[in-house]
Amino acid sequence: MNFFDSGYVTMLAQASLLTIQLALSSLVIGLILAIIFTLGEMNKFKWIAWPTTLLVTMFRGLPELLVVLFLYFGSSQLLFYMTGEYIEVSAFTSGSIALGLIFAAYAAQTMRGALKAVPTGQKEAAKALGLGKVRTFIRIILPQATIQAIPGLSNQWLVLLKDTALVSLIGVTDLLKQSQLITAYTHDSFTWYATAAGIYLVITLISRRAISYLNKKLAIPGLGADA
Amino acid sequence: MTHTYFLQLLQGLQTSLILTVVAVIAGCILAILMTMALILKTPILDHLSRGIIILFTGTPLLVQIFLIYYGPGQFDIVKNSTFWYILREPWFCAMLALAINSAAYTTQLFKGTFDSIPSGQWQACRALGMSRRVSLHILLPFAIRRAIPAYSNEVILVFKGTSLASTITIMDVMGYAQRINGQTYDTLVVFSVAGFIYLCVNAILTLLFRYIEKRALAFETQS
Numbered sequence: 001m002n003f004f005d006s007g008y009v010t011m012l013a014q015a016s017l018l019t020i021q022l023a024l025s026s027l028v029i030g031l032i033l034a035i036i037f038t039l040g041e042m043n044k045f046k047w048i049a050w051p052t053t054l055l056v057t058m059f060r061g062l063p064e065l066l067v068v069l070f071l072y073f074g075s076s077q078l079l080f081y082m083t084g085e086y087i088e089v090s091a092f093t094s095g096s097i098a099l100g101l102i103f104a105a106y107a108a109q110t111m112r113g114a115l116k117a118v119p120t121g122q123k124e125a126a127k128a129l130g131l132g133k134v135r136t137f138i139r140i141i142l143p144q145a146t147i148q149a150i151p152g153l154s155n156q157w158l159v160l161l162k163d164t165a166l167v168s169l170i171g172v173t174d175l176l177k178q179s180q181l182i183t184a185y186t187h188d189s190f191t192w193y194a195t196a197a198g199i200y201l202v203i204t205l206i207s208r209r210a211i212s213y214l215n216k217k218l219a220i221p222g223l224g225a226d227a
Numbered sequence: 228m229t230h231t232y233f234l235q236l237l238q239g240l241q242t243s244l245i246l247t248v249v250a251v252i253a254g255c256i257l258a259i260l261m262t263m264a265l266i267l268k269t270p271i272l273d274h275l276s277r278g279i280i281i282l283f284t285g286t287p288l289l290v291q292i293f294l295i296y297y298g299p300g301q302f303d304i305v306k307n308s309t310f311w312y313i314l315r316e317p318w319f320c321a322m323l324a325l326a327i328n329s330a331a332y333t334t335q336l337f338k339g340t341f342d343s344i345p346s347g348q349w350q351a352c353r354a355l356g357m358s359r360r361v362s363l364h365i366l367l368p369f370a371i372r373r374a375i376p377a378y379s380n381e382v383i384l385v386f387k388g389t390s391l392a393s394t395i396t397i398m399d400v401m402g403y404a405q406r407i408n409g410q411t412y413d414t415l416v417v418f419s420v421a422g423f424i425y426l427c428v429n430a431i432l433t434l435l436f437r438y439i440e441k442r443a444l445a446f447e448t449q450s
Contacts, residue, residue, distance in 0.1 A: 065391055065401060070422070074418060189293075201281070201282065
């Protein structure tokens, strides 16, 4: 038995790519949902703000596995009730949506905190200079809030990356599922699960590097931690 | 119907809770030992703790559970040893994975709180002629108390993590939910009831920790 000649390594490489794709698509869905949640939670109408807060709190309290399974098995049932037809939602799609929802539930909190962290003086100064509301938000508030939000969001990205492993349980051939399949042939469970763990670790470590680089790039000189 | 599901799922709650309690206690003890190793810079243990932290915070919990449960079976030496007796137990493996995983995150937390002890307090201890060991004795209880708010999140994460134990045949709440779902295909109701149970426990945990925080951090709010 040779570790590298077996062809299993290529399979694992492809599965790793799928894991990254899954994480990235969940990130995109999650960011969009997070913006919606943030807008909902900060809405001045109580009847929008309250239910959103409830929803977000609920998603933070539920086990990730439950959300993933609920969405996968539940979505086709729900679509069946609504349309009367059996429509199968692909595991990849429902998995990305589930992971995106979990990401958004935490990210919305970060975004809300970041927006609140921008001093009101900034808004007032912009108003005094005659800037419109939309312009103030886009040019003054948003850039400052983004920098505040980056550490929290990047932490959440690392969590998301690890949560992608759950999607293997609904049949997506990601890194974990692939190593499980290989193990079924070879019975070298330790070798393959350890390899999978190693690949996850490498992806995480590279992400961490990229994040700290990004943080350094975005930091405003003289403001915040490095002041 | 919902009522029967609820009663069936409650059977699993006991398993979930025991698993959480044991994993949290084991994880906390391990975290304290690892933090000590990091603080005192004990030669080999220091690097070991660092390694455990990188390894267990950098990989998914599910992979860790699979690795610990299925992994050792590959080696005949392990299979023939006395450890095999407990290593083949899914409950023990799930507990071990959860405990080490939680210990890795908790150590980071404890180390962070330790590092944020104001240097004035160290200097005060020095001025009173205390050795480093005695100073630790004085300062550590306060540092640990300050870590409680963040630690409560960790306990909730462990409880949520126990749901993964269902993947290695343990019948916790999630295990029962998946079984009933397989039998009835009543997905929306079954998983909603299961979710309700998890939310209730998490709400109770949150309230409990809020109470503990108030008691433990009373010395800070009074001043």
